[in-house]
Amino acid sequence: MIIVPAFNEAGNIGAVIASLQAENPLWQILVVNDGSTDMTSAVAKDSGKALVVDLPCNLGIGGAVQTGFKYAVRNDYAYAVKFDGDGQHKAEEISHLLQMVIAQQADVVIGSRFLEDSKGYRSTRFRRLGIRLFEVINSLLVGQRITDNTSGFRAYNRNAIKFLAQHYPSFDYPEPEEVILLARNGFAIREVPVAMKERLHGKSSISTSLSFYYIVKVVLAVLMTAVRPRIREE
Amino acid sequence: MLTTVALDINRIQYIAIVGDIIFLVFIAELIRHKKIKEAYAILWLFFGAVFLFLATFRSSLNFLAFSCGIAYPPAFLFLVSICSLLLILIQFSMVISSQNDKIKELCQEVALLKMGAGREHGKEENASPVEK
DSSP: OEEEEESSOHHHHHHHHHHHHHHOTTSOEEEEEOSOSSSHHHHHHHTSSEEEEEOSSOOOHHHHHHHHHHHHHHTTOSEEEEOOTTSOSOGGGHHHHHHHHHTTSOSEEEEESSSTTOOSOOOOHHHHHHHHHHHHHHHHHHTSOOSOTTOOOEEEEHHHHHHHHHHOOOSSSOHHHHHHHHHHTTOOEEEEEOOOOOOSSSOOSSOHHHHHHHHHHHHHHHHHHHHSOOOSOO | OHHHHHHHHHHHHHHHHHHHHHHHHHHHHHHHTTSSOHHHHHHHHHHHHHHHHHHHOHHHHHHHHHHTTOSSHHHHHHHHHHHHHHHHHHHHHHHHHHHHHHHHHHHHHHHHHHHHHHHTTTHHHHOOTTTO
16 A cells, blocks of 8 residues: 655645556555645545545654554555655656565665665755765664665565554654664665655745754664664564 | 841741742642642652751751752752752653653544544455555
């Protein structure tokens, strides 16, 4: 199933659902509307192609994504793909991620903008600096090079879904933390190159003034995750 | 001169003791009326008791202050009160964080349950073997 977290994405969500539908009409699309104040939920429902979970209040991306994992566990889905509701991911690249998970080459596959053969939009220069910092920190902690820790474009197998439904780092900006958490608990992570688009409508959830807070919060969370005991027994 | 100084000290001790007892009674009343949970009142009661002890046995304050190397005993009082407030605030942060988690769980559960009603049509027949 495809988990699409969306907060105030009325301008993008319709096109996102249409692109997913066009790519594979059999995919179950689950839009997690994170307490949007605009028409996100109505637009998604009107498409007729997506299930919509409406969170009664804004939980932040982590809580929204975790809701998707919980739904996947309860309905026994074997694979899940996380796909942003702002239109920056490309539906045609989902299969690259999914194939690797299905072929059991990894438990989790991350779509990366920064592998050698990645193309397309790579965020602003300032943000790339932050992403670079996470790459260094996370790669050191994990002992494996992870180039795009902030990418929200990821595919998961059943084990990873089950684990994250319970333990997802459910606060703001969970992506880099998620990488550490998964690696610490013995999940195999791989990256595949993807291209991303610049968002069409609306603003990113991380403004420049917030990015300092973002970096500090994420570094702290990542370090703490790394020193916590393992949750999953192997 | 000496007597007035001694009187002054007694007076402040008296005020401190009365004030502290009012504080403890206030906290106890809040617990009695279920405005504070016992678990969160323990720290308040504990530090209230500590201050009551120090106010009643003034020499103990001097002793503790000097044994910590603090030349001015009232400064020790400030140290103790700042530390106790810090502890209580940290306890608040912990409680807020745990409530944060619980509210999140509730939100997710409510959303999934609410969706349950509309989920009947469409799910099973749409799911392909790959996605299932």
